[in-house]
Amino acid sequence: MSVVLKKLPTKERLLQAKKLSAEIFGEIWNPQSVRNGAKILRAPLKGPEVVKYYGTNDSMPTFKDFKEWFPELKLVDPREEIRMNMVISRKKRNKGAPKKKSS
Secondary structure, three states: OHHHHHHOOOHHHHHHHHHHHHHHHOOOOOOOOOOOOHHHHHOOOOHHHHHHHHOOOOOOOOHHHHHHHOHHHOOOOHHHHHHHHHHHHHHHOOOOOOOOOOO
């Protein structure tokens, strides 16, 4: 049994081999397993890919655009009207947002 144990590499030699492997393959050498941002920094950026997939939303005009283009029509957004009515209703029942602190 002792013959097998003598042939195994020492702990220091294993650490040296792992360090050399990390240098060769361009990996981060972190023997103490300290938390760092290497995993996040190594990942590719997601923003440009998401924009490419979904594209820009400028092609379809919104209600807000029509309201800006034709102010003389005095258009009212039905969704906004419903939202405002719900806010007023909640405030009457004391369920609205709390008042801001006045100093």
